[in-house]
Amino acid sequence: MKIEIYDALMRRQASRRDVLRGTASAAALLGLSGAMGGIAGTAFAADDLRAQILQIPGVGKGSPTDADWQKVGELCLGPTKANVKQGEFAGVELTFMGLNNQNLHNFLFRGFLKPWEAYTGAKINWIDLAQADYNARLQQSIATGTVDFDILEMGAPFEGDTAGRGLLDEMPDWAAKQVEADDLVSYLKPPVGTWDGKTYRVTIDGDCHTFAYRKDYFGEGSISGMAEPPKTWQDVNAASKALIGKTDPLTGQPAYGYLDPLKGWGGFGFYFIENRATAYAKYPGDPAWLFDPENMKPLVNNPAWVQAIQDVLDLIAAKAYPADQINADPGTTAFSQFLAGTGAMLMWWGDVGSSARTSDTSVVGDVVGFGINRGSNRVYNRKSGQWEDKYNEAPNMAYLGWGIYVTKRVSSDEKKRKAAWSAAAHLGGKDLSLWTSAYPSGFQPYRQSHFNYDEWEKAGYDRAYIEDYLGSNADSYNHPNAAIEPRIPGIFQYYSVAEDELAKGFAGQYKSAQETADAIAAAWEKITDQIGRDSQLKLYRASLGL
Amino acid sequence: MSTVEGDLLHTVEAGSISASRRFWGRAALWLSALWFMASFVLQAVHELGWTDWGFANWRPVLYAYFIWAAVLCVTRVVIYGEAGKKALFVLPAALFVVSMVVFPLLFALWIGFSDWNLASSVGRRFNGLDNVRRMIADPFYANALLNMILYCLAIAVEYAIAFGLALLLNQEIIARKFWRVTFLVPLMLSPVAVSWMVGKSMLETRFGPIARLARWLGWENPSFFGDPLTARLSIMIMDAWTFIPFMMIMLLAGLQALSREVLEAAEVDGATKWQRFWQVIFPLMLPVSVTAVMIRIIFKLKLADIIITVTSGGPGGATDSVTSFIYREYRDRSNVGYGTLLALVYLVIIVVGMTGLMKIFDRIVKRMTGRL
Numbered sequence: 081m082k083i084e085i086y087d088a089l090m091r092r093q094a095s096r097r098d099v100l101r102g103t104a105s106a107a108a109l110l111g112l113s114g115a116m117g118g119i120a121g122t123a124f125a126a127d128d129l130r131a132q133i134l135q136i137p138g139v140g141k142g143s144p145t146d147a148d149w150q151k152v153g154e155l156c157l158g159p160t161k162a163n164v165k166q167g168e169f170a171g172v173e174l175t176f177m178g179l180n181n182q183n184l185h186n187f188l189f190r191g192f193l194k195p196w197e198a199y200t201g202a203k204i205n206w207i208d209l210a211q212a213d214y215n216a217r218l219q220q221s222i223a224t225g226t227v228d229f230d231i232l233e234m235g236a237p238f239e240g241d242t243a244g245r246g247l248l249d250e251m252p253d254w255a256a257k258q259v260e261a262d263d264l265v266s267y268l269k270p271p272v273g274t275w276d277g278k279t280y281r282v283t284i285d286g287d288c289h290t291f292a293y294r295k296d297y298f299g300e301g302s303i304s305g306m307a308e309p310p311k312t313w314q315d316v317n318a319a320s321k322a323l324i325g326k327t328d329p330l331t332g333q334p335a336y337g338y339l340d341p342l343k344g345w346g347g348f349g350f351y352f353i354e355n356r357a358t359a360y361a362k363y364p365g366d367p368a369w370l371f372d373p374e375n376m377k378p379l380v381n382n383p384a385w386v387q388a389i390q391d392v393l394d395l396i397a398a399k400a401y402p403a404d405q406i407n408a409d410p411g412t413t414a415f416s417q418f419l420a421g422t423g424a425m426l427m428w429w430g431d432v433g434s435s436a437r438t439s440d441t442s443v444v445g446d447v448v449g450f451g452i453n454r455g456s457n458r459v460y461n462r463k464s465g466q467w468e469d470k471y472n473e474a475p476n477m478a479y480l481g482w483g484i485y486v487t488k489r490v491s492s493d494e495k496k497r498k499a500a501w502s503a504a505a506h507l508g509g510k511d512l513s514l515w516t517s518a519y520p521s522g523f524q525p526y527r528q529s530h531f532n533y534d535e536w537e538k539a540g541y542d543r544a545y546i547e548d549y550l551g552s553n554a555d556s557y558n559h560p561n562a563a564i565e566p567r568i569p570g571i572f573q574y575y576s577v578a579e580d581e582l583a584k585g586f587a588g589q590y591k592s593a594q595e596t597a598d599a600i601a602a603a604w605e606k607i608t609d610q611i612g613r614d615s616q617l618k619l620y621r622a623s624l625g626l
Numbered sequence: 627m628s629t630v631e632g633d634l635l636h637t638v639e640a641g642s643i644s645a646s647r648r649f650w651g652r653a654a655l656w657l658s659a660l661w662f663m664a665s666f667v668l669q670a671v672h673e674l675g676w677t678d679w680g681f682a683n684w685r686p687v688l689y690a691y692f693i694w695a696a697v698l699c700v701t702r703v704v705i706y707g708e709a710g711k712k713a714l715f716v717l718p719a720a721l722f723v724v725s726m727v728v729f730p731l732l733f734a735l736w737i738g739f740s741d742w743n744l745a746s747s748v749g750r751r752f753n754g755l756d757n758v759r760r761m762i763a764d765p766f767y768a769n770a771l772l773n774m775i776l777y778c779l780a781i782a783v784e785y786a787i788a789f790g791l792a793l794l795l796n797q798e799i800i801a802r803k804f805w806r807v808t809f810l811v812p813l814m815l816s817p818v819a820v821s822w823m824v825g826k827s828m829l830e831t832r833f834g835p836i837a838r839l840a841r842w843l844g845w846e847n848p849s850f851f852g853d854p855l856t857a858r859l860s861i862m863i864m865d866a867w868t869f870i871p872f873m874m875i876m877l878l879a880g881l882q883a884l885s886r887e888v889l890e891a892a893e894v895d896g897a898t899k900w901q902r903f904w905q906v907i908f909p910l911m912l913p914v915s916v917t918a919v920m921i922r923i924i925f926k927l928k929l930a931d932i933i934i935t936v937t938s939g940g941p942g943g944a945t946d947s948v949t950s951f952i953y954r955e956y957r958d959r960s961n962v963g964y965g966t967l968l969a970l971v972y973l974v975i976i977v978v979g980m981t982g983l984m985k986i987f988d989r990i991v992k993r994m995t996g997r998l
Contacts, residue, residue, distance in 0.1 A: 087976070132817070212938075213957075216957040216960070217956060219744045219960060220744060222744070223744035223960075224744075265964060333832070343940060344937060344958070345937065346958065347958075400848075403829065403831045403832075403847035403848065403849040403852060404830075404831035404851060404852045405852070405853065406849070406851070406852045406940060406941040406942075407849075407851045407936075407940060407941070409939060422832070454763060473908075475641045485702040490704070491693075570743065570744075570960075573743065573744070573960050576959055576960070577958075577959050580954070580958060580959065583938075583940055583941070583942055583943075584766070584942040584943055585942070586941075586942065587940060587941035587942025587943075587944060588942065589766075589942040589944075603959075607743060610741060610743035
């Protein structure tokens, strides 16, 4: 259905039934016109659809609303209709557990799935979890055998805990075809999404942390005094210290440099110290940077990691952060600080780029630039136990992307199972995913087809910006020294305890960076022993391809 | 059970129940009891090896328990006739208490002395006194305990403010009813809402009005939750703001129940306002005061929501209460065994502490009211 028709129907307060009827009529007409020589066929071609959805609401036209999400969901129903008859899932009720923060994730899913519910007849009940609660809730459901959801939004790091324990339903072939899984960027292809050779996931997101910076802070005569944005973490700290006492050129508020989140976020906060650490600890050619692949001993207290922690402590000591930074979690640094005009530099998942230009909360859209994770002018070689003075960079593939999974609860009911996978496939659809990449969604580009700059340009992004933004994602995905997250059971317990100890270290509860790192290492050793060192070692090595 | 059985046997009239009826009743009882015990042993030893104690795995034992309980109720009547019927009034409640209190407590004790990580497929492992040793050596838990003492001491200030407000609202002031309702508003709000209103908005570092005021007064970079001392004070203020109305309303009710004759007699005797308050009103209000303070202490011992919402125990665990510490130990770190032990120890501390406090308050009340 063309967007103008949809808008006209909405203006007339057409009911969902009327809209569907209109869609069916339009489809019938399309079929007829195709048979008569394809007079209007091109209007419904995939390219046209992608161009149409990218105009909802249009870059520079304010944040998308629930009506927009529904509109996109409606327009992207084509692949669902090819596999499911209208009303086929009448009477089916599914429970969907997902993330609910910053008005992203589940908020969008609701809108996207409303047209799907109207067409299929299925009903979805929602379990919404805040980011800080997500890991604990999922882990407890797994551990206590109380999986009370049919569809699950989950990251690949949890595949060891869920697929490894037989809690997931294997993806049917038709769903894999519907979502065109071959289009995924390389690092999200199997083994990600699979376990023991079986596929379990519809990918809806790619994950890597990229560097975002304020262009107006750097250049000739800028307040940082630096002609170029920092290339290394050493430069980042130097710039942050140089900005103390200066005034932000955009907001007139005090200027700040790099925004480290110093408060935990249910385990997700650990990725941010990783960003600093990978530059020091991820030695080219050596895939291991979290644990020793020979004995599962933590590497988190080696000199490289200690240096990363020390970097943060240095900025705390220099009072280079905003006053209450000790209470800033990653959500705060990205949304309340950087996008709102506080701070010059940030590491965050790629979607900060689309949010900067298309979210009402952003004031930095015109002055923001991007790059891959910053490097270091020296790198620690864990095998030799020595620092080496050479430039090193290692983008952090933090989290391996969100995906939609279907649980075993539906396996015995074929109708329910098909409904669950249909909902998952709808959310993971190729066209819909383009929209989530381009607008605030909590998801970043993750398909090869997302890197077609022309499409983004037509949506309203300017070429230079999109090359910068998408380029930082592509460069990270394709980097030869990318730091890949291991898919091992309990990974978020390691992260949770680590960010907890880090918070203590940042608050001065430990005497030094080394003591903080040692506390994390001790806690990690305990977790490894609890879960089982041999099995963890085996899975860790497998995740590294060893 | 034997005691109950013995007592019941004495109440049964000789010869009123046939021997075969008693035999079959006892047989059914023993069979169901044996089934219950056997299912327990089989489940523990053969199926699970004493490690995996999830509810789903123990469902057969639970069913056996319910059946045994039902048979127990029926056989009371079969074996003991009328006397057995009396026992039926008590049995369901007793079985319920055993199910809901005794079993969970024993279960918690077992977990408290085990090492249990939620990600581990091995499940729980008994680890003796390891958790106790860890608790004794844990400086962050000790800090949480000290915080609890600090937070509880703040009740003295809350009490003074609440008493003052109660005295004020007990006077004939303009728009008294309006003020009474206004002062009660914080109590009607959820502590989480208070956390957002006060902690996240009023005290917000950049744009919060109190932070702006602090800057105007010369505090260059006010960070109410960034420093351990101010963070603790801010938590105490938010908690007090929420619950002072609770104490106020109790004290106000107490003031209005005071005998007017006593107060008037003191006035006639020439007592000053201060003397009337300190030597008459305050002692007479002591029983109400003790009740209000004790209830407030119970509230305070559970303090967690404001802390979790605003600081997550930070900076670096500085503001943790015992409850928030246990919550984070369980939720964030998945240390179920250690968290359970801390909860049990806290329960003991509360019971012992509250009992001691009650005795102290009792003495104070007796001493002060004795002067009257």
